Amino acid sequence: MRRVRSIAVVACIVVGALLAPMAAAATWLRVDVLASRQFSRHVDNLLGDERVQREISAQVLNQITAAGSRATPADRTVLEQVTSAVLATQPLRTLLRRAIGRVHTQVVDGAPRLELDLRPPVDRVRATLRGFDPRLASLLPADDEITPIVIAQRSDARQLWTAVAIAKHLQYLLPLAAVGVLALGTVLARRRGHELAIAGAGIAIACVLVLVALRVTRGHVRSSIPDETGRQAFDAVWSTFAAPLVRNLRVGALVGLVVVVGVLITRRVAVSAARRRRPRPAPAAAHSPTR
Secondary structure: OHHHHHHHHHHHHHHHHHHHHHHHHHHHHHHHHHOHHHHHHHHHHHHOOHHHHHHHHHHHHHHHOOOOOOOOHHHHHHHHHHHHHHHOOHHHHHHHHHHHHHHHHHHHHOOOEEEEOOHHHHHHHHHHHHHHOHHHHHOOOOHHHOOOEEEEEOOOOHHHHHHHHHHHHHOOHHHHHHHHHHHHHHHHOOOHHHHHHHHHHHHHHHHHHHHHHHHHHHHHHHHHOOOHHHHHHHHHHHHHHHHHHHHHHHHHHHHHHHHHHHHHHHHHHHHHHHHHHOOOOOOOOOOOOOO
């Protein structure tokens, strides 16, 4: 019976330590990615970032001068100026917010691929060009010649779809399961302070390992982006969306360390108090020398 109890305690500690970073990730997906209001706030912050504006301007300009356009390289400078000016206006930001909102809907609904439709921004650029250069506006490709930008496909980023599916179904269960398993292990343990310290250390180690994995993933994805403008835009997106996840994991690691330190301090205080309460031996009675 004692052996079974020890195995159960170890299993609870290991499972709880593994669930802790998963619970942090699920909370992040639920609050910062799947929630429409918070997602819109992140998008608003990104649209005000110059790095993101430059990348969107480059993508819109690529769509304008892609196949089907009769614009010459000499026209690209004018198109670039007009595109940058149009992207800085509030109506265009509203159009972009709606387009990105549709991408968010695709993420939540589990669509087979994520597509960003830039036809509304191109239409806005075309309408602006008609005001001062109808010839250049007529050279732009028609809407049916502009294809949406494929951000990701399920076959290429299965981890993203899997993470979203887990968050949608287990977004509330994972944090409760992590706390419940750790609490059960602490209750079953004979030396609760000792097992609690091990659990705290396990949580801290698991969170730190996930943080390292995120850092490696960020570097890998960033290095795969061919141009500097795209890499800067990726840095802006990463700092906006991944920052809450990094913060959650750091808090988890800090909580684990606090638990370890708290247990050690408590044990030291308890040992000191026990020593003070221990009765001291009575001093030996003095015997007078016999004559």
